[in-house]
Amino acid sequence: xxxxxxxxxxxxxxxxxxxxxxxxxxxxxxxxxxxxxxxxxxxxxxxxxxxxxxxxxxxxxxxxxxxxxxxxxxxxxxxxxxxxxxxxxxxxxxxxxxxxxxxxxxxxxxxxx
Amino acid sequence: xxxxxxxxxxxxxxxxxxxxxxxxxxxxxxxxxxxxxxxxxxxxxxxxxxxxxxxxxxxxxxxxxxxxxxxxxxxxxxxxxxxxxxxxxxxxxxxxxxxxxxxxxxxxxxxxxxx
Numbered sequence: 204x205x206x207x208x209x210x211x212x213x214x215x216x217x218x219x220x221x222x223x224x225x226x227x228x229x230x231x232x233x234x235x236x237x238x239x240x241x242x243x244x245x246x247x248x249x250x251x252x253x254x255x256x257x258x259x260x261x262x263x264x265x266x267x268x269x270x271x272x273x274x275x276x277x278x279x280x281x282x283x284x285x286x287x288x289x290x291x292x293x294x295x296x297x298x299x300x301x302x303x304x305x306x307x308x309x310x311x312x313x314x315x316x
Numbered sequence: 317x318x319x320x321x322x323x324x325x326x327x328x329x330x331x332x333x334x335x336x337x338x339x340x341x342x343x344x345x346x347x348x349x350x351x352x353x354x355x356x357x358x359x360x361x362x363x364x365x366x367x368x369x370x371x372x373x374x375x376x377x378x379x380x381x382x383x384x385x386x387x388x389x390x391x392x393x394x395x396x397x398x399x400x401x402x403x404x405x406x407x408x409x410x411x412x413x414x415x416x417x418x419x420x421x422x423x424x425x426x427x428x429x430x431x
Binding site: 245306 | 353362366419422
């Protein structure tokens with residue numbers, strides 16, 4: 204158990220579907236992150252929330268919509284995705300958004316068909 | 317601009333061999349943090365070590381050791397007497413403050429340890 208829990212572990216969705224990824228941490232961390240990991244590419248930071256406010260959005264297409272209702276939960280809402288969006292989506296948290304030292308979840312393996 | 321380069325895409329060793337994973341970083345910041353993470357087949361990245369730019373002391377933790385050299389902008393990771401359980405992808409990362417702290421990951425090095 205890593206302290207950061209992501210659900211579901213695997214998701215297959217059609218391009219017209221709407222789905223959400225969920226991330227939960229009870230480590231008392233103040234910052235949460237969504238990363239995308241594609242094959243043979245470095246991890247791509249998508250969104251950063253610090254104290255429940257979005258502090259970074261790395262030019263992510265609007266078909267990805269994050270939500271952070273409280274410091275323990277982070278969602279990534281997905282709609283009208285493309286096959287190239289298939290990847291491992293990792294959630295992470297840290298004590299604050301400085302210094303790194305993340306705790307990562309196990310990820311959601313997303314396949315868009 | 318900041319950059320992290322892990323030139324070794326894949327490394328394959330036989331159990332009990334020592335192996336060094338290279339990491340070279342670029343930044344103009346004088347204050348920064350360096351990290352290594354391990355990603356086993358299960359998927360989650362596991363934090364291994366954090367180093368700040370003012371602490372060049374090398375560190376050893378069991379079979380793991382890290383060599384931080386500011387002169388060459390490198391933060392290399394050595395596994396001594398490798399084991400099959402060390403098989404994973406290892407990521408080096410750099411955190412800098414560019415109007416907000418930002419972490420940049422290297423592309424990762426996949427390590428295969430064969431029995």
